[in-house]
Amino acid sequence: MSSELLDALVLLEKEKGISRDIIIEAIEAALISAYRRNFNQAQNVRIDIHLGNGTMRVFARKEVVDEVFDPRLEISLEDALKINPNYQINDIVELEVTPKDFGRIAAQTAKQVVTQRVREAERGIIYSEFIDREEDIMTGIVQRTDPKFIYVSLGKIEAILPSNEQMPNERYKPHDRIKVFLTKVEKTTKGPQIYVSRTHPGLLKRLFEIEVPEIYDGTVEIKSVAREAGDRSKISVHSDNQEVDPVGACVGPKGTRVQAIVNELKGEKIDIVKWSQDPVVFVANALSPSKVLDVIVHEEEKATTVIVPDFQLSLAIGKRGQNARLAAKLTGWKIDIKSETDARAAGIYPREETLLSLSQEDVEEDSEMSIFEDID
Incomplete structure (x- = not known):
């Protein structure tokens, strides 16, 4: 992970309001998935990301046992004591298993997952912001129209003004500023959906x-x-x-x-x-x-x-x-x-x-x- 990416995380946190911790968690989850998929590994691993210098390492987590049945998930007490004489049965031993070209492969694989997680986090923030504005009034800008809906920009999101919620004596044109009443905020698979009205009492x-x-x-x-x-x-x-x-x-x-x-x-x-x-x-x-x-x-x-x-x-x-x-x-x-x-x-x-x-x-x-x- 380069320092440029870390700078981008800081900028994303400032512009989108998404906590850097949420993004880091998404990256860690994506890297674990990438490691298992690309290196055909099934062991329990942990990703360590150093925010200071942008380095990342992969650690295999193995349980200390008397008798090893699965070397990918377990390590004998004898081998564990060679690493640290303080280890006991049922302790977890972490061994670094970072592949040499892991950074390149992981970055390619993780990009889509990270983007999705960031998008979900952003949608969650927008939903939390607008669910508190139900039955409230906001000023929006008409973006476009079609026979069924008027699409109104409320800043971070575009709201829908259905035809039955439009005033019969009004004609809406792009860039018109109008006040609308938020009637409903829904969570959908494509993100928050906001419905507004011009006819509501x-x-x-x-x-x-x-x-x-x-x-x-x-x-x-x-x-x-x-x-x-x-x-x-x-x-x-x-x-x-x-x-x-x-x-x-x-x-x-x-x-x-x-x-x-x-x-x-x-x-x-x-x-x-x-x-x-x-x-x-x-x-x-x-x-x-x-x-x-x-x-x-x-x-x-x-x-x-x-x-x-x-x-x-x-x-x-x-x-x-x-x-x-x-x-x-x-x-x-x-x-x-x-x-x-x-x-x-x-x-x-x-x-x-x-x-x-x-x-x-x-x-x-x-x-x-x-x-x-x-x-x-």
């Missing part, structure tokens, strides 16, 4: 954590997320600090915080809803920007009937039912929306004792900050 949550310091430090909490990627999303937020407006914190001064996220998601509309433990208030808030007159809760069915003014019915339902559908996902409650006229005809509104715990002014104030309106 977790991406929206992580973007808010980046843009809103109050969410990052825990002052404001994101309670739930409902998303139809590329079109519209709703999030519910809450703060135990009465002096903090969770919706205002997420919107930011003049809407700058939420607008930065909208820009990252290529114009996806985002509604920010104030969370409430009371399903009446929460459902009313979630249906904003429409106004709600009453919410009737059916606890056993985990369902609600929502009464809205006649002129607000289409707004409450939204285009293709989107607003109602997102509100149901956000709250976890089934939502049946009725106009005021239909509710009066059915005799369910107005009720003698309304279940809506907030007045109409309170609902408007506490509901949702949305810079978007549904347009039918």
Whole structure:
């Protein structure tokens, strides 16, 4: 082993982050295999690599016995005592058996094995690094595209963005920088495989954590997320600090915080809803920007009937039912929306004792900050 190879090991450790000890172990294992294969030897051997001068030696390891049955693995006590008078039965004697041309043959044979071990060690390091980043957000660079996948470089590894995880309103070109959500990190025979998403609700949550310091430090909490990627999303937020407006914190001064996220998601509309433990208030808030007159809760069915003014019915339902559908996902409650006229005809509104715990002014104030309106 030359000093140049030792220098290369140091450089590999620095650039790839692979411990030199791991590489040395791989070399020793490869040299043992090379010795047995090329010199037709079956004895138990040990490789000694001197890192200082780059020399290497092969030692046969033999057990001290009374009677030798296999001279390749055993040595008699009489012969062992000639080497060292302190040897006893069952001790291990090491005898140097380094062939003259071992260095050349071993280097050729070991090259492939060492390369494989180094590659495996590198894959292990990459896997360990990225398995901790599952359900996290990273910035990647689009490398290439095909009909099924977008391949995104995350630095040390290339991730896969499947077609069903791509936003329908986006077109990806090589060298585009995009933020992606790591959904899964797998170990495969070809190394770690990382899957990412642009449609996962977790991406929206992580973007808010980046843009809103109050969410990052825990002052404001994101309670739930409902998303139809590329079109519209709703999030519910809450703060135990009465002096903090969770919706205002997420919107930011003049809407700058939420607008930065909208820009990252290529114009996806985002509604920010104030969370409430009371399903009446929460459902009313979630249906904003429409106004709600009453919410009737059916606890056993985990369902609600929502009464809205006649002129607000289409707004409450939204285009293709989107607003109602997102509100149901956000709250976890089934939502049946009725106009005021239909509710009066059915005799369910107005009720003698309304279940809506907030007045109409309170609902408007506490509901949702949305810079978007549904347009039918």
